[in-house]
Structures are given as structure tokens and as C-alpha cells.
Amino acid sequence: xxxxxxxxxxxxxxxxxxxxxxxxxxxxxxxxxxxxxxxxxxxxxxxxxxxxxxxxxxxxxxxxxxxxxxxxxxxxxxxxxxxxxxxxxxxxxxxxxxxxxxxxxxxxxxxxxxxxxxxxxxxxxxxxxxxxxxxxxxxxxxxxxxxxxxxxxxxxxxxxxxxxxxxxxxxxxxxxxxxxxxxxxxxxxxxxxxxxxxxxxxxxxxxxxxxxxxxxxxxxxxxxxxxxxxxxxxxxxxxxxxxxxxxxxxxxxxxxxxxxxxxxxxxxxxxxxxxxxxxxxxxxxxxxxxxxxxxxxxxxxxxxxxxxxxxxxxxxxxxxxxxxxxxxxxxxxxxxxxxxxxxxxxxxxxxxxxxxxxxxxxxxxxxxxxxxxxxxxxxxxxxxxxxxxxxxxxxxxxxxxxxxxxxxxxxxxxxxxxxxxxxxxxxxxxxxxxxxxxxxxxxxxxxxxxxxxxxxxxxxxxxxxxxxxxxxxxxxxxxxxxxxxxxxxxxxxxxxxxxxxxxxxxxxxxxxxxxxxxxxxxxxxxxxxxxxxxxxxxxxxxxxxxxxxxxxxxxxxxxxxxxxxxxx
Numbered sequence: 001x002x003x004x005x006x007x008x009x010x011x012x013x014x015x016x017x018x019x020x021x022x023x024x025x026x027x028x029x030x031x032x033x034x035x036x037x038x039x040x041x042x043x044x045x046x047x048x049x050x051x052x053x054x055x056x057x058x059x060x061x062x063x064x065x066x067x068x069x070x071x072x073x074x075x076x077x078x079x080x081x082x083x084x085x086x087x088x089x090x091x092x093x094x095x096x097x098x099x100x101x102x103x104x105x106x107x108x109x110x111x112x113x114x115x116x117x118x119x120x121x122x123x124x125x126x127x128x129x130x131x132x133x134x135x136x137x138x139x140x141x142x143x144x145x146x147x148x149x150x151x152x153x154x155x156x157x158x159x160x161x162x163x164x165x166x167x168x169x170x171x172x173x174x175x176x177x178x179x180x181x182x183x184x185x186x187x188x189x190x191x192x193x194x195x196x197x198x199x200x201x202x203x204x205x206x207x208x209x210x211x212x213x214x215x216x217x218x219x220x221x222x223x224x225x226x227x228x229x230x231x232x233x234x235x236x237x238x239x240x241x242x243x244x245x246x247x248x249x250x251x252x253x254x255x256x257x258x259x260x261x262x263x264x265x266x267x268x269x270x271x272x273x274x275x276x277x278x279x280x281x282x283x284x285x286x287x288x289x290x291x292x293x294x295x296x297x298x299x300x301x302x303x304x305x306x307x308x309x310x311x312x313x314x315x316x317x318x319x320x321x322x323x324x325x326x327x328x329x330x331x332x333x334x335x336x337x338x339x340x341x342x343x344x345x346x347x348x349x350x351x352x353x354x355x356x357x358x359x360x361x362x363x364x365x366x367x368x369x370x371x372x373x374x375x376x377x378x379x380x381x382x383x384x385x386x387x388x389x390x391x392x393x394x395x396x397x398x399x400x401x402x403x404x405x406x407x408x409x410x411x412x413x414x415x416x417x418x419x420x421x422x423x424x425x426x427x428x429x430x431x432x433x434x435x436x437x438x439x440x441x442x443x444x445x446x447x448x449x450x451x452x453x454x455x456x457x458x459x460x461x462x463x464x465x466x467x468x469x470x471x472x473x474x475x476x477x478x479x480x481x482x483x484x485x486x487x488x489x490x491x492x493x494x495x496x497x498x499x500x501x502x503x504x505x506x507x508x509x510x511x512x513x514x515x516x517x518x519x520x521x522x523x524x525x526x527x528x529x530x531x532x533x534x535x536x537x538x539x540x541x542x543x544x545x546x547x548x549x550x551x552x553x554x555x556x557x558x559x560x561x562x563x564x565x566x567x568x
Contacts, residue, residue: 041066041069041070041071041072041158041159041162042071042072042093042094042158042161042162043071043072043073043074043090043091043092043093043094044063044066044071044072044073044074044092044093044094044095044096044154044158045073045074045075045076045086045087045090045092045094045095045096046059046063046073046074046075046076046096046097046098046203047075047076047077047078047083047095047096047097047107047110048075048076048077048078048098049077049078049079049103049106049107050077050079051075051076051077051078051079051204051207051208051211052077052079052208052211054218054273054275055199055201055204055211055217055218056075056098057199057218057219057220057275058098058126058127058150059075059096059098059126060199060200060201060203060204061150061151061196061197061199062096062126062150062151062154063075063199063200063203064151064196064197064198064199064200065151065152065154065155065196065197066154066155066158067197067200068197069155069158069159071155071158071162073200073203074090074092074203074206074207075203075204075206075207076207077207077208078110083110083114084113084114084117087114087117087118087121088118092121093121093122093158093161094121094122094123094124094157094158094161095111095114095118095121095122095123095124096123096124096125096126096154097110097111097123097124097125097126097127098125098126098127099125099126099127099128099129099130100127100128100129101128101129101132101133101402101404101405101423101426102426102427103129104125104129104136104526105424105526106524106526107125108125108136108139108141108142108526108527109523109524109525109526109527110524111123111125111141111142112139112140112141112524112526112527113524114141115141116141122143122144122157122161123141123142123143123144124143124144124145124146124154124157125137125142125144125145125146126145126146126147126150126154128233128404129405130145130146130147131147131148131233131236131237131240131406132233132236132404132405132406132407133405133406133423134147134174134183135529135534136529137174137175137176137181138181138529138530138531138532139526139527139529139530140527140528140529140530141527142176143175143176144157144167144173144174144175144176145173145174146172146173147172147173147174147186147240148172148186148237148240148241149172149189149190149223150172151190151196152172152187152190153170153171153172153173153187156170157170157173168182168537168538169182169184169537169538170184171184171185171186171187172184172186172187174534175537176532179532179533180532180533180534180535181532181533181534181535182535182536182537183534183535183536183537184537186240186241186242188244189223189224189241189244189245189249190249191249193222193223193249193250193251193255194251194252194255198259198262201217201263201266202266205266205267212266212267212268213267213268214267215268215269215270215271216270216271216272216273216302216496217263217269217272217273218273218274218275219256219259219260219263219272219273219274219275220251220274220275220276221250221251221256221274221276221279221280221289222248222249222250222251222276222278222279222281223248223249223276224245224246224247224248224249225245225246225248225277225278226246226247226248227306227344227345228343228345228408229342229343229344230341230342230343230407230408230409230412231342231370231401231402231404231407231408231409232277232407233404233407234277235407235408236406236407239406248278248281250281250282250285253285253288253289253291253292253293254292256289257289257292257293257296257297260272260293260296260297261296261297264297269299270299270497271299271300271301271302271324271496271497272297272299272300272301272302273301273302273303274301274302274303274304275304276304277304278304278305278306278309279303279304279305280303280305280314280318281309283311283313283314283317286314286317286318286321287317289321290317290320290321290322293321293322294320294321294322297322298322299322300322300323300324300325300497301321301322301323301324302323302324302325302326302327302495303318303323303325303326303327304326304327304328305326305327305328305354306328306329306346306354307328307329307330307350307351307354307355307358308346308347308350308351308353308354309354310353310354310357310358311357312357315354315357315358315360315361315363316361318358318361318363319361319362319363323363324363324364324497325363325364325365325366325394325495325496325497326358326363326364326365326366327366327367327368328351328354328355328358328365328366328367328368329344329367329368329369330351330355330367330368330369330384330387330388330391330393331344331368331369331370331384332369332370332373332376332380332381332384333348333380333383333384333386333387334376334380334383334384335348337373337375337376337380340375341373341374341375341376341409341412342370342373342409343408352391355367355391355393356391359391359392359393364394364395364494364495365391365393365394365395366393366394366395366397366495367388367391367393367395367396367397368397368398368399369384369385369388369396369397369398369399369454370398370399370400370401371384371398371399371400371401371447371450371451371454372400372401372434372436372438372444372447372448372451373401374401374403374409374412374413374416374418374419374436375412375416375418377439377443378443378446378447378450381447381450382450382468385450385454385457385458385464386464388458389457389458389461389464393458394490394494394495395455395459395490395494395495396454396455396458396459397455397487398450398451398454398455399451400432400433400434400447400448400451401434401436402426402434402435403418403419403423403426403435403436404423404426405423410423413436417437418436418437418438419435419436419437420437433448433475434447434448445474445475446471446472448475449470449471449472449473449475449479450467450471451483452479452480452482452483453467453470453471453479453482453483455483455486455487455490456482456483456486459486459490
């Protein structure tokens with residue numbers, strides 16, 4: 001099956017577009033503007049800070065749709081790269097960033113730096129931070145923010161720019177123009193995921209061919225999530241799109257396997273990573289997928305699951321189809337925190353049973369845990385560690401609770417005095433320190449220290465008595481070094497189905513220990529936001545998909561029952 005991935009092709013300009021192009025040309029043009037409109041569309045430059053990490057699938061999906069619509073795309077990284085020189089060489093009409101909270105400050109600073117030299121390029125930010133907090137468009141230099149799924153909005157934006165049309169009324173976008181910010185409602189979600197072009201990974205390989213040779217590559221099989229977890233981005237998408245986001249949209253097994261076969265032709269593939277929130281909801285889909293996967297792909301894979309949804313049938317199908325590692329969320333051993341604060345809608349007995357089924361089937365269990373939850377205590381976090389030990393998980397990952405903007409956990413933390421509400425305090429990693437307030441500085445320090453030794457103690461339970469004494473010490477580099485070293489060792493020996501070659505191991509170690517972190521971490525300070533009025537777009541600016549849902553509301557948190565939604 002040929003993938004629905006297509007490069008742009010030369011097309012004739014419509015008469016209206018030709019006349020607009022000629023008028024602009026007569027007035028004089030600048031290479032940095034859209035005055036020189038190419039027949040194939042506009043040029044879009046995607047800038048990715050850690051392009052050497054997991055593939056930026058969201059941006060790649062957008063790029064695939066842009067290429068299908070006749071626009072030209074390019075990806076570059078920033079590590080050891082002269083970004084301004086790349087911008088000058090490529091001459092983009094649109095500069096696009098996909099940002100998570102914490103990393104957003106880097107992109108805002110870099111964008112401001114670029115716009116000082118190329119002010120006419122249109123800057124576009126998408127990704128989780130833009131979805132959580134579209135008000136980030138108040139930052140000087142940022143022109144457009146995209147909430148939610150960006151494929152259709154990006155195509156409409158680039159089409160409008162190529163034609164010289166008004167783009168203030170495109171759904172899913174917040175647009176800055178003439179001192180105002182135009183806020184648009186959401187569009188309807190795409191129901192047929194099979195119709196979306198495959199991510200054009202060759203754009204990554206054109207920038208750095210070594211990315212083609214990576215043994216692990218990432219894929220997604222579905223979109224949407226029925227669960228309201230307060231620490232996750234999915235409820236923000238429910239606020240944006242309405243209840244339609246809760247209805248999980250699933251790619252056909254044939255379409256998923258066709259993409260895998262296509263990627264295998266492009267370069268070596270030894271381990272498949274499925275990156276959606278929950279890999280499988282339905283045993284019949286898994287059975288059909290497994291039959292194709294075993295015949296056409298025959299590789300071990302990794303996926304994310306809700307352990308409480310596991311049945312013996314589903315676990316057997318996972319193991320049969322080639323599942324090697326699963327990522328499951330334990331998060332906390334305290335059911336009141338799990339359902340009242342984290343809003344997981346989970347029964348702890350089902351979670352425990354599901355993990356035991358996975359272990360019995362010989363599947364590697366990578367468990368996620370959250371420490372420092374608002375309203376929790378050090379004793380709660382120690383109980384979570386002991387639950388990981390009891391379940392004998394293969395790797396007990398821990399993160400520090402982070403109140404991302406627009407999430408229920410952020411609203412709860414602010415309301416109960418655990419957080420100031422200053423989201424610029426959030427670092428680009430939830431592995432360093434907590435931005436939350438605790439009952440005392442001593443408890444905060446002990447929880448942060450526990451986070452660093454959590455995984456190694458879960459793996460070597462005999463260390464538990466010693467660990468309880470060590471976490472009372474002042475925070476120090478030894479704890480952080482232990483955390484990173486154990487993470488590296490376990491990922492290279494337990495979580496992955498193969499041992500890395502020496503060169504791969506050295507490269508991973510240097511990356512994890514921060515050797516590759518250049519001076520650009522604080523090189524581009526983000527400018528202070530402006531206070532611009534937020535208005536509705538004028539009626540004549542409306543364009544594109546006319547289906548609408550309610551505008552985004554700020555979520556609030558409330559204790560809910562542990563009833564699991566019906567996702568059939």
C-alpha cells in the first residue's frame with residue numbers, strides 16, 4: 001500500500017493570486033516577506049530544539065498536510081546550529097515551533113531574536129503550551145498560536161498567506177494583527193485518521209541523515225482520550241473541542257502497518273514506539289492489528305496503557321502481537337489523591353491486577369509515578385515507592401508534579417495555596433525541582449531527593465532503610481547523577497529489547513548528562529508579554545471549517561468517583 005505522503009508539486013497560480021502577486025511585485029518586494037509568492041505555495045521552516053530526541057510527530061503530521069496542499073517544508077535543529085544562517089539560506093515565509101511548557105521560553109526568546117532580523121516572516125507556535133495557554137501570543141514577535149490538532153488550521157493559514165487573504169478568522173488560531181489579538185473558536189475534529197498523510201520523516205533525514213539510522217522510531221494509532229486526569233493535556237483539549245475529544249478516533253490496523261512498512265523501507269528499524277496516551281481500548285482491534293503486525297513487521301514494540309483496563313485476553317494479545325514494554329501509570333498509592341486530586345477515575349485493585357497480568361505474561365513494565373502532589377505528603381510518596389516494590393515493576397519512573405497552565409492540577413494548586421500561578425517558573429524538565437509549595441522547606445527537599453533515588457530504590461529494595469536517611473541530606477549533585485545514571489542503565493538494558501552499540505551508548509550518555517546542552521539555554525531571553533486586547537474576528541475574516549464548539553474555558557477540579565468511562 002502506498003503511503004498518502006506527497007511532496008508539493010508545481011501548480012499554476014489562480015488569476016486572483018496572480019493579480020495580487022503582480023501588484024505586490026510592482027510595489028517592490030523583499031525576500032523576507034510573502035511578496036514573492038511561489039506557485040507551489042509558501043515555505044515553512046520548523047525549528048526543533050531537541051531534534052535528536054523522539055521524532056516531533058505533531059509537527060511532522062502538520063508538515064505532511066502542508067506538503068499535500070502544495071506548500072514547502074523544512075526541519076532544522078538548534079543544537080550546534082547557526083539558526084539565523086539557516087533562516088537566511090532557506091528564506092521561510094512561516095517559522096513554526098511546537099512547544100511544551102518550560103521549553104516555551106526558549107522558543108519565545110529564539111523567535112524574538114529571529115524576528116529582529118526577519119520581521120516579515122510569520123511566526124506560528126503550536127503544541128501543548130499553545131493549547132494550554134493560548135494567551136502566550138501576547139509575547140512580542142509571536143504572530144499566530146494554534147490550539148489542538150494543527151493540520152487543517154496550518155493548511156488554511158498558509159493557503160491564506162499565499163493568496164494574500166485575511167487570516168484573522170481561521171478556526172483553532174489566535175492571530176495577532178494591528179495591536180489586537182483575534183481569538184477563534186475550535187473547528188470540528190477529523191474523524192478519518194487514515195486520510196491524514198503519513199509523517200514525512202524524510203524532512204528529518206534531510207537535515208541529519210543519522211536520524212534515519214536510529215533503531216527506535218515513534219508512531220501513533222489513535223487520538224482522543226475519555227479520561228479527565230488533571231495533570232494531563234487531554235482535558236484542555238476537551239475544553240477546546242468539547243466532548244468530541246473524549247470519543248477516541250482510531251486508525252485502521254491496515255493503515256498503521258502500512259506506515260510501519262513505509263518507514264522500514266527508509267532505514268533500519270529495530271524497536272517500535274507507540275506514543276499515544278492509551279494504545280488500545282478494544283481487543284478486536286488489537287487482534288486484527290496483531291495478525292498484520294506479526295506478518296508484515298515482526299518487531300518488538302513499546303506502548304502506553306491503563307493497567308486497570310487490562311484483561312487476560314488483552315494481555316495475551318499484547319504478548320502475542322510482539323509487545324515488549326508497556327508504560328503504565330501508577331502515579332500514587334493513595335486512592336484519595338488518585339481520584340480526588342489527579343482525577344484518574346481508577347480503582348487501585350484493578351490497577352494492581354492489571355500490572356500483575358502484564359508481569360505474568362513476561363512484558364516489561366515501565367511504571368510512571370508522580371511525587372509531590374498537592375495535598376499529599378512525604379509518607380504518601382514513600383507508600384507509592386513501596387507499591388512499586390511490591391509489584392516488582394521493571395523500572396519505576398518518577399516525576400515531580402508540575403502544574404501546567406490550563407490543567408486541573410494547576411487550578412487546584414493555585415486555589416489551595418500550593419502554587420503562585422507564575423507558569424514561567426516551570427522548567428523545561430520535571431526532573432529537577434518542584435515549583436509547588438509544601439508544608440515546609442524540609443519536606444520539599446526530602447521529596448525532591450526521594451525523586452532522584454526513587455527508581456534505584458525500587459529496583460534494589462534493600463536500599464530502602466538507607467534511602468529514608470539519605471533523603472534528609474541537603475540536595476546535591478550526587479543524587480542527580482545517581483538518578484540519571486540509573487535511568488540510562490535501565491533504558492539500555494531492561495526497557496529496550498537490545499543492547500546499544502558502544503557509539504550509541506556514549507552518545508546517549510553524553511546527551512543525558514547534559515554535555516550537549518550548549519550556551520544557548522539562556523542565550524535568547526524571552527521578552528515580557530504585552531497587554532493587547534483579545535477580540536473576536538470580524539465577520540468578513542471568517543474562513544475555513546464552519547463547524548464550531550464552545551470557546552476554551554478554564555477547567556476546575558473536583559473530586560469524582562472512580563467510575564471508569566465506557567470507551568466502547
